Amino acid sequence: MLKGERLISGYGKTQVLRSLSFDLGAHEILGIIGIxxxxxxxLLKTVMGLLPVEGGRIVLDGDAIEALPAYRRSRLGFSYTPQGGAGFPGLTVKENLLLAGMMPGSGNAKPxxxxxxxxxxxxxxLARPSGALSGGERQLLALARAMVRSPRLLLLDELTEGIQPSVTDEIAECLLAIHRSEKTAMIIADQDLSFLASLVGRALVVQKGQIVAERNPTELLADSVFQTD
Ligand SMILES: Nc1ncnc2c1ncn2[C@@H]1O[C@H](COP(=O)(O)OP(=O)(O)OP(=O)(O)O)[C@@H](O)[C@H]1O
Known part of the structure; x- marks a missing residue:
């Protein structure tokens, strides 16, 4: 479904992705790990179009999309949930969900x-300001906001950072339920390897801007190198 081919990207003169290649199958849940x-x-921002591609290609179902800005990729069904979640802290959970459905290109927003x-x-x-949610609840809201638009690809960055294990399990269950019901493809960057092992068929190891290895779920559970705690 989606391929990154020899991607070069970064921040101005700071090159971070150095000829990075990956492929994502239709409906696949792919993990990304690395210290x-x-x-x-x-990588996630480059796929979403939030950072310019300086070299290489991003190919979706045979079409090169690396020149498309983020809003066009959003219309193609890409959705990026940044580290720490997002949303409007002064608005209630319900208002945040309604607003997600009103974004340009939202198409048929889910009720x-x-x-x-x-x-x-x-x-x-629903009636609580999202600024008064716990970290885990905020992540659930960020995911829920992304799902309002029925994306075909979720790009999820460090969903479990600072979240207690019971909530991490709940987030994993939500993601599996989404995958079962909507077949949404996902690229999940996370340092919690048990969380990833419960979700992905494989995870790619990023080192210095390149993919250097691949791990299956059993290998992820045995690997302690990328755990932060
Ligand atoms: N806005 C920026 N300007 C310049 N350099 C940046 C910027 N954001 C990140 N970097 C640098 O790019 C490199 C890769 O950062 P990136 O955030 O992609 O790493 P990461 O693998 O996601 O790390 P983490 O697990 O800590 O989130 C790092 O050296 C970082 O300092």
């Missing part, structure tokens, strides 16, 4: 009732 600063976030089936925990929190 801090190796380029995981940079809130449908979103709550995927994220039942948010039901009791």
């Amino acid at each position: 801090n600063g190796m380029g995981k976030t940079t 809130i009732a449908e979103i709550l089936c995927l994220f039942p925990r948010l039901e009791k929190l």
Whole structure:
């Protein structure tokens, strides 16, 4: 479905991705692992179109899309959930969900009732300002906002950072439920290897802006190199 071919990208003169290549199958959940600063976030932002491609190609179903700006990729069904989640802290959970459905290119936004089936925990929190949510609840809201637009590709950055294990399990269950019901493809960068092992068929190891290895779930569980705690 999606290929990155010899991607070069970064921040001005700072080159981070150095001829990085990957491929993502239709409906695949792919993990991205690597120690801090190796380029995981940079890869997700480059795929989303938030950083310019300086070299190489991004190919979606045979079409080169690396020149498309982020809003065009969003219309193609790409959705990026940044580290720490996003949203408007002064607005309630319900308002944040409604707003996600009003974004340009949202197409047929899912009704809130449908979103709550995927994220039942948010039901009791609808009236709460999102700035008053816990870290885990905020991540669930960020995912829920992304799902309003029924994306075909979710790009998820460090969803579990600073989240307690029970909530991490809940996030993993939500992602599996989404995958079962909507077949959404996902690229998930995360340092929690058990979380990833419960979701992905394989994970790519990023080192100094390149893919240097691949791990299956069993290998992920045995690997301690990329754990931060
Ligand atoms: N806005 C920026 N300007 C310049 N350099 C940056 C910028 N953002 C990140 N970098 C650098 O790019 C490199 C890769 O960063 P990136 O955030 O992609 O790594 P990461 O693998 O996601 O790390 P982490 O696990 O800590 O989130 C790092 O050396 C980082 O310092």
